[in-house]
Amino acid sequence: MPPEWAPQDWLWIGFPHLAEEWPDGLAKAQEQIAAFANAVADSGQPVRLLVRDEANEKRARELVNGKVELQQRVYGDIWLRDTGPLVVREGDGLAARRFSFNGWGGKYRMPGDDSIGEELARDAGLPLETSAMILEGGAVDGDGTGLAVTTEQCLLNPNRNPGLSRGEIEADLKQMLGFSRVLWLGEGLVNDHTDGHVDNLARFVAPGRLVVPEATGSDDLNARIYADAKRRAEEFGVEVVTIPSPGLITRDGEVEPASYVNFAITTHLVVVPTFGSPHDEAGVAAIAALFPGRKTIGLPADAVLAGGGGFHCASQQMPSGELR
Numbered sequence: 222m223p224p225e226w227a228p229q230d231w232l233w234i235g236f237p238h239l240a241e242e243w244p245d246g247l248a249k250a251q252e253q254i255a256a257f258a259n260a261v262a263d264s265g266q267p268v269r270l271l272v273r274d275e276a277n278e279k280r281a282r283e284l285v286n287g288k289v290e291l292q293q294r295v296y297g298d299i300w301l302r303d304t305g306p307l308v309v310r311e312g313d314g315l316a317a318r319r320f321s322f323n324g325w326g327g328k329y330r331m332p333g334d335d336s337i338g339e340e341l342a343r344d345a346g347l348p349l350e351t352s353a354m355i356l357e358g359g360a361v362d363g364d365g366t367g368l369a370v371t372t373e374q375c376l377l378n379p380n381r382n383p384g385l386s387r388g389e390i391e392a393d394l395k396q397m398l399g400f401s402r403v404l405w406l407g408e409g410l411v412n413d414h415t416d417g418h419v420d421n422l423a424r425f426v427a428p429g430r431l432v433v434p435e436a437t438g439s440d441d442l443n444a445r446i447y448a449d450a451k452r453r454a455e456e457f458g459v460e461v462v463t464i465p466s467p468g469l470i471t472r473d474g475e476v477e478p479a480s481y482v483n484f485a486i487t488t489h490l491v492v493v494p495t496f497g498s499p500h501d502e503a504g505v506a507a508i509a510a511l512f513p514g515r516k517t518i519g520l521p522a523d524a525v526l527a528g529g530g531g532f533h534c535a536s537q538q539m540p541s542g543e544l545r
């Protein structure tokens with residue numbers, strides 16, 4: 222599977238449509254996703270924004286510019302990182318992979334979420350191979366050399382694949398996605414309903430180079446989790462770069478899994494979610510330093526986060542077919 226920083230032909234993004242997913246905040250979540258789509262499209266990369274129906278398409282068209290292509294699709298959650306196709310290089314071309322999907326451990330089952338990945342792969346003209354193993358795309362990240370990073374909390378969770386051992390999971394990742402080595406981190410962020418997706422905790426930014434947050438403030442409830450991830454990665458032998466965390470972010474008294482690590486890498490642009498934290502500017506600057514060949518921007522994502530994810534969660538890239 223190519224790393225996310227490899228050239229991309231387009232970016233799929235999901236547009237919010239479920240009021241119950243964003244109580245009292247659907248309109249704002251739509252505005253923030255539209256700003257994300259506009260930024261990527263304005264950078265020169267095509268964007269395919271999925272909309273649920275005609276009313277959803279009308280709302281999206283009010284918010285996005287003419288460079289953004291709208292496509293009506295049947296989907297529930299907007300988290301295409303988890304439900305969209307995972308595209309790999311196969312011989313001289315590209316192919317799609319889809320794993321089984323059970324609504325993040327049986328918590329959220331919505332029409333279309335188990336079929337949208339196959340539909341997008343078919344529309345892109347990609348041959349498709351499927352696996353019975355349950356896996357969401359946000360649960361793994363690769364550096365392009367065969368090295369993957371994931372968390373034990375998610376992939377070893379009994380609500381995903383209770384009949385599979387760690388070794389069997391690694392074997393499936395190798396067969397389907399070409400990952401020959403797996404760095405296992407421990408827990409994901411506090412209150413992450415995905416059961417610890419790694420794209421909120423640690424991401425590769427170059428071969429063998431992993432970015433992990435570090436706690437900001439004594440009230441950062443993820444301090445132990447960040448430190449454990451850093452220790453495991455360093456013991457594994459990868460280079461670790463730390464960036465500030467947003468600190469403690471709450472909504473209605475509940476801790477939210479806010480993370481600058483949920484940035485989206487596109488061909489020309491890196492988009493970092495921000496949350497109105499005093500650490501937003503430092504977080505965006507730290508990530509910008511990791512991508513000197515790309516422009517990096519921060520965009521508000523607090524309303525998107527209220528639905529359970531961020532810009533990386535809501536998007537899935539189509540790698541370029543050219544070997545560049």
